[in-house]
Amino acid sequence: MSANLSRRRVEKERGFPSFCKKCGEAAKIFTSKTIKNPGRLFHGCPNGSEEDKNHLFKWTDESAVEEIENMKSHLELQSQRCEDVTRSYDKKIEDLGDALAGFGKEMKEMKELVDGYEKDVKNLKKMVVCGVGMMVVYYYFAM
Numbered sequence: 001m002s003a004n005l006s007r008r009r010v011e012k013e014r015g016f017p018s019f020c021k022k023c024g025e026a027a028k029i030f031t032s033k034t035i036k037n038p039g040r041l042f043h044g045c046p047n048g049s050e051e052d053k054n055h056l057f058k059w060t061d062e063s064a065v066e067e068i069e070n071m072k073s074h075l076e077l078q079s080q081r082c083e084d085v086t087r088s089y090d091k092k093i094e095d096l097g098d099a100l101a102g103f104g105k106e107m108k109e110m111k112e113l114v115d116g117y118e119k120d121v122k123n124l125k126k127m128v129v130c131g132v133g134m135m136v137v138y139y140y141f142a143m
């Protein structure tokens, strides 16, 4: 829980700020009117001022760069996960192919076995027919 919270705080510090840490006021976008940074946008606290610098102040362009970096690393993570999933599916398909090849081999062996039995049954039939025939002949001549 605490690890989760601290990570969330880091995420808040990077990218666009959403509130002032000092007073909890929601962040607003202002335009700088200083000589040094005229017209530059920044996220600030409505309660902040030139005199009180403890309230939220963050240049919006810097936040935007961080925001893009966050998105980039997030996307890289997602595409990495995607690759991992694809790789694991490839492995599963490979395993399935191996299993099917194994089944194919077993089926072939089974067919050979059945063919062998069929041959045995045919031979047995011939023997029975032959035996019965001999018995018939025996009874015919013995009577």
Ligand SMILES: [Zn+2]
Binding pocket: 020, 021, 022, 023, 024, 025, 045, 046, 047, 048, 055, 056
């Ligand atoms: Zn504030």
